[in-house]
Amino acid sequence: MSATGADLKIAGVEAGYGGSTVLTGVDLHVVAGETVALLGRNGVGKTTLMSTIMGFVSTHSGSIHVGDEDITSLPTHARARVGVAIVPQGRRVFAPLTVHNNLRIAEGKHSGEWSLERIYELMPRLRERRTNRGDQLSGGEQQMLAIGRALLLGPRVLLLDEPSDGLAPAIVAQVMGIVRELAQEGITVLLVEQDLRAAFSVADRVVVMEKGRIVHESTTEEFRSDAPRARRLLGVG
Numbered sequence: 001m002s003a004t005g006a007d008l009k010i011a012g013v014e015a016g017y018g019g020s021t022v023l024t025g026v027d028l029h030v031v032a033g034e035t036v037a038l039l040g041r042n043g044v045g046k047t048t049l050m051s052t053i054m055g056f057v058s059t060h061s062g063s064i065h066v067g068d069e070d071i072t073s074l075p076t077h078a079r080a081r082v083g084v085a086i087v088p089q090g091r092r093v094f095a096p097l098t099v100h101n102n103l104r105i106a107e108g109k110h111s112g113e114w115s116l117e118r119i120y121e122l123m124p125r126l127r128e129r130r131t132n133r134g135d136q137l138s139g140g141e142q143q144m145l146a147i148g149r150a151l152l153l154g155p156r157v158l159l160l161d162e163p164s165d166g167l168a169p170a171i172v173a174q175v176m177g178i179v180r181e182l183a184q185e186g187i188t189v190l191l192v193e194q195d196l197r198a199a200f201s202v203a204d205r206v207v208v209m210e211k212g213r214i215v216h217e218s219t220t221e222e223f224r225s226d227a228p229r230a231r232r233l234l235g236v237g
């Protein structure tokens with residue numbers, strides 16, 4: 001059956017590394033079941049926001065809620081239990097392990113509705129490659145494996161950090177097709193993406209970060225209809 005997404009509410013979040021503040025007051029509400037693309041120039045804090053939602057980076061002030069639960073001070077493993085999972089930038093699959101074992105490690109921890117069988121149904125390529133090691137996979141296959149590992153945690157909110165990075169256009173389209181299917185399942189998706197075409201192909205809404213805060217929010221359609229504004233916000237040609 002379909003997974004139920006949860007609201008992700010970020011209010012006044014300031015966070016950073018050691019003494020330096022990267023997020024300077026992020027307000028963002030992703031509604032349950034929505035797919036939001038988080039865009040912005042390099043270094044504005046997109047990955048830092050993802051890391052802060054996961055608890056890899058601690059929040060200095062403000063709050064993060066998933067559904068009714070305040071996760072602001074929870075350790076990462078407890079956030080995962082509440083239903084937040086990340087597909088990190090760079091994929092980070094276990095190179096020496098087979099596809100199957102990469103998935104089985106994640107499977108042990110989950111309580112959700114994603115079985116290994118369901119992952120293989122969603123991404124048949126992984127079933128074909130199940131006895132291959134992580135480091136024998138193509139970039140696209142690694143991305144699918146990283147998505148599979150996150151799904152086995154039973155997420156209500158799924159964070160994807162630049163899933164198209166380094167992939168050929170045809171493979172990007174395939175990965176975005178998978179993201180669309182997850183959205184159709186009702187999972188809440190927050191997607192950091194440099195490939196605008198890819199982002200637009202899945203996102204209901206677009207939010208743009210600049211200097212550690214959200215400076216623009218609109219529907220994808222509205223964002224696309226104003227190319228000069230998009231160029232100004234993203235610094236792209």
Ligand SMILES: Nc1ncnc2c1ncn2[C@@H]1O[C@H](COP(=O)(O)OP(=O)(O)OP(=O)(O)O)[C@@H](O)[C@H]1O
Nearest residue numbers: 017018020022040041042043044045046047048049
């Ligand atoms: N582990 C870290 N330790 C210290 N500073 C960091 C760390 N990671 C990122 N930063 C700094 O935080 C700022 C925001 O970086 P972040 O990676 O969040 O931006 P981004 O918008 O995701 O950029 P990109 O699109 O290049 O990934 C940058 O100034 C960066 O140098």
